[in-house]
Amino acid sequence: MKIKSLFYLLVLVLQGCNVEPQSEINEKFRQEKESRQLKRVTEGQLSEFTFAYARKLADTINLIRDQQLLQQVLAKFKINKINREDINLIKDIKTKEIFEAYEYNVEKNLSMGDNLQKISGDTFLFTRPTIQNTSFSGIIAIKLARKEMIKQYSEKEPVIKLK
DSSP states (O other), rough: OOHHHHHHHHHHHHHHHHOOOOHHHHHHHHHHHHSSSSSOOHHHHHHHHHHHHHHHHHHHHHHHHHHHHHHHHHHHTTEEEEEEEGGGGGGOOHHHHHHHHHHHHHHHTOOOOOOOEEEEETTTEEEEEEEETTTOOOEEEEEHHHHHHHHHOOOOOOOOOOO
16 A cells, blocks of 8 residues: 555656646647658759748848847847948948949939848848838848758748747
8 A cells, every 4th residue: 555655756746847748749740740851942943932021020120129139139130221321331242232223223313122142052142121211221241151051941831939
């Protein structure tokens, strides 16, 4: 009798230590396993996905009103907000070229839109013009690592995880 009650007590203690339900653990394990699965992605698919991901990220940062959260997101995702006054501070040659191209489009009254460039074998650069009071005020530049985009790749719509 004493052994039986000790056994039940031990089972209760062990169950009490298990904070996460088994289904949550299984789900996390499944997600981790999926993320480590080999994926065959063509350059076209990757560029398309990266463009959609970066657009969604740019849309998301435009919605953030809390300055502290905005600064954390900008740092986490390597996002630069560059104003027209800051053009001389741009160190990256490709970003500066794209910025100047947007300015040229403004001068010639040409349309402007989002842009994705492959700036090296392992990095993409997404840029979006920022407009204030109907005039060009600068750009949002987002650098995305190719390796990270392959990990994030999905044939579904991209999901942005801020934290």
